[in-house]
Amino acid sequence: MxxxxxxxxxxxxxxxxxxxxxxxxxxxxxxxxxxxxxxxxxxxxxxxxxxxxxxxxxxxxxxxxxxxxxxxxQVGKNPMWVWETDDFGSTYETLRQRGVKFVSEPNEVMYGMEVVFEDLYGNRFLLLQPVFL
The missing domain is CATH 3.10.180.10 (2,3-Dihydroxybiphenyl 1,2-Dioxygenase, domain 1)
Known part of the structure; x- marks a missing residue:
């Protein structure tokens, strides 16, 4: 199994x-x-x-x-992965200060706070602080 x-x-x-x-x-x-x-x-x-x-x-x-x-x-064309955080503001700011490229602005949605960023090859990832409904 x-x-x-x-x-x-x-x-x-x-x-x-x-x-x-x-x-x-x-x-x-x-x-x-x-x-x-x-x-x-x-x-x-x-x-x-x-x-x-x-x-x-x-x-x-x-x-x-x-x-x-x-x-x-296929480098840079990976399906999007979602990375969860329990402190969106702090995580976003830390990644921004480290030079991570964000391709969207932080956005409040019905399921939490999210923002999209890229790695060095252009793979896109979602940073998410979920709101548990």
Whole structure:
């Protein structure tokens, strides 16, 4: 039986720059960083206190050239993920001061406060402080 979602994969052009963005700007922690003899790398980050990890995946060493190129064309086109916070104002201000690019203004909606931001590749994420109805 399924137990939990352990990893989600985010295609990146450069593992180091992605690692810096997710740790320095968004506050993630590096979880695993294993380099293989063939040049491939298993690199994961996660939010403190949460089990799920994001695999920062540069496909160039893991896959055949044609498959890797197809994956690289998908960089920046990830479906939107929603990140919850319990202090919207503080989180928004911290991310803004760290240079995170916001593509909308904070907006109060019937289900809470939200704003859309992008990572360094253009993947869009929603920051949400939900109101429990």
């Amino acid at each position: 399924l137990k939990r979602l352990a990893h989600v994969t985010l295609y990146v052009h450069d593992c180091e720059e992605a690692l810096r963005f997710y740790t320095e700007k968004l506050g993630f922690e590096k979880r695993m960083d294993s380099r293989m003899d063939d040049g491939s790398r298993w690199l994961t980050v996660g939010l403190p206190g949460q089990e799920i990890e994001i695999v920062l995946h540069d496909p160039t060493h893991w896959h055949r050239e044609d498959v890797a190129q197809e994956m690289l064309r």
